[in-house]
Amino acid sequence: MSIQFIIRKIFRALLTIWIIVTFIFIALRISGDSALLIYGPDVSAKALATLRKAWGLDKPIWQQYLIYISNIFHGDLGKSYLDGRNAIKVVAERVPKTLSLMWVTAVITLLIGIPAGIYSALHHNTKRDRITMTLAVMGLSIPNFFLGVLLILLFSVSLRLLPSAGSETWKHYIMPVITMSTAEAAVFARFTRSAMLEVLNQPYIRTAIAKGVPWKKVVLEHALPNAAISIVTMAGFFIGSLIVGGVITENVFAWPGVGRLLVNSVANRDLAVVQTIVLLISLSMVTANLIVDLAYGWLDPRVRDLRSEES
């Protein structure tokens, strides 16, 4: 993999982040007035003017934008309008809670979703395949808010086994993780199944079988590695979206994460906080996809060779 290729990818990633941040910057400012939203219609004209001046919103939007970009390079993402604290601090105190939940969710999702998809593909068009895929469709179809409340009623209210909301102990993780993993694992199961089926129908698999390669070896060493590219692509999107992946689940289980903060901040047009979260999301999304891109070459020698030729 050439340095030139990596530099090109990083440049594209930075360009993507810049476009996202710029879009959000403009969209937030033209769709609502922060001072009015935070202080309500009762606020006086004089107060509105003072607040806008204090927050720099009295300047033309292009000037605000230049200041914002310049501040980013100085590590200053602004202050929350709601409580005056540094936006990075406000977001950062939520990130660990979200990541701790998402990390567990991601592991469970992949541990269930990928094997289920492989299992289904290997039993293509049998009862086992249909049962697995029916379960996957069910998992995908149940809305998070419904499943979450259902779990609360069952495990908290009826059985009194688990706490209904909060994030303090390991027990608090169980229901949110089940809620989020159910739908995500279903997506991975369906996706893995399709990828595996496509690979299993390739001539080289038939050749391997004809050569007398044991079935287990065919699957693990020939089929699965070739299906991996699609699965890694999906995993890239999935992991990149983890930071705000659970807005609804966070609401249902009162999980004090970034998703809830984002919704609240958008509603109040707490600009600095929204922009910080968006920056974080785009950074994680772009980074995850950058790694996926780089991983293609590592996983598939053909891609690596092609890139070498291009550069």
Place this chain on the structure above:
Amino acid sequence: MRSLSKLFGTFILMTALVFSIGLAAAGGKAEKTAAPAKKALTRPDLVIAVQKIPPVLEPMRENSNVHERIVYSVTEPLIFIDYKHNQKLIPGLAVSWKRLDDRTIEFKLRKGVKFQNGDEMTAEDVAFSFGPERLFNKKRGWTFAQMYLGGIEPPKVVDRYTVIIKSKQPDFLLEKRFANYMSEIISKKAFLAAKDWETWSRNVVGTGPYKIVKIKTGDYIKLASFDDYWGGKPPARTVTFKVVPEVAARIAGLKTDEYDIITDIPPDQLAGIDKTEGISTVGGPIPNIRTVQFDETNSLLKDPDLRRAMIMAINRQLIVDTLYHGRTTVPNGFQMKLFGDMYIADFKSLPYDPEKAKELIKKSGYKGETIHYRILPDYYTLEVATAQILVEMWKKVGLNVKIEMKENWSQILKNDKTRNLFNVSNTAFYNDPVGLIVRRLGPRSWMRLKNKYGGKDALYVFDKKFDKWGKILETSTDLKTRRDAARKMLNYIEYENPTQINLHALTMFYGKRDDVLWTAYPAAGMDFSPTNLSFK
């Protein structure tokens, strides 16, 4: 197999990277809150599940129910409102007060009252609390209290326990102003010692029964008993306001004993809670009227007959009986019984009369044009359901009203052809028409002002006589003259120039464990002091 391990390795690498970005941003480990050890000690830890918490607790800085709810336990005003006895004014941090003239009041302070930092409260603290350094904080430029206390001069300290406060103009409501939310006394020393306004706003020091332990924005606010509280030892060891945004989760937590009290219960959930053993609902109407405002400057609604028809097409009692199961009330005009002597009991608001409404519509020359009704999705309790019912009722008399969902107040107030109807709630800031009708529709209200900064233009252009009556209400001390003025104002906005539909009193319902003996007041503040909280 090598490829499999590559696949796994890629996944691990990506997740580890995202994880490390988060940790780096967080600058350390996630903070953990200890699960409350319920009822473990002599004094219990009280946990209240709320929909939202405020980011700051400086009493003058916000104007919201979620803020008032918690501020009530931390800081206190000079005069208390006795919610259990018809909202009578009773001594608070002041043991007595007297009017020196129609714009001056003298307070004698309670001796021996301690702030939560251990200092004694004196007249210096009172003067500072209402002084320009806090009320007109220059760095910040704005405190909400300016709207209610902006008309007073800097207080004068007479001696350690006496302070005189003067209004710039005659003020009938002076005592009530100092009994209200945002009139709480804070420690001058603690305020000046705080690094800045932001730090102070999260570390307020007052005289209330509970002191701030921690504000974890968007998660919880924890208060601890202030054992030197002048009103006696607080009954709870700690009080935690825990954010649980979903009502279903709040109710489940109440049923499983995770929470002692839950707030913001929609009316359709009340019966379910009351049926469950060990828990029940409390609360009801609060001094706030939910209205639908007309934009009378909009050409479509210019004709008063059309607006009268829109009022008469609505069966408000039916809405209260069905959506609210009868647990709130239909107001008699833009006023409340809480106004006491100033309540005009024999005032008759426009009745529900669909036939008369049809006649008025015909008379107005309405030709079926679309009337736009802007709403925020359930900003107010049952807002969407209520709006849908209203639209159907209007449809029955021949009005074509279309609901438009908006995201925020900027969009609701944007002044264009489609600003016809929108929802508002109106708190009676004082138990007097001045706190409702003058505050909301008087010349200083945002509904009357053209405000280029807010992108708002006036909704109403009133006859001068309306403001003349308002002035009488604000300054006169003669009951008959004031009642007469109030009646004329009510008539004006209901019959002569209809400004709004007074739908119903807004409600505030709570669920609580039966072993928590606590009374919900008809106000946002939750009182957990020794006089209003105990445990079975």
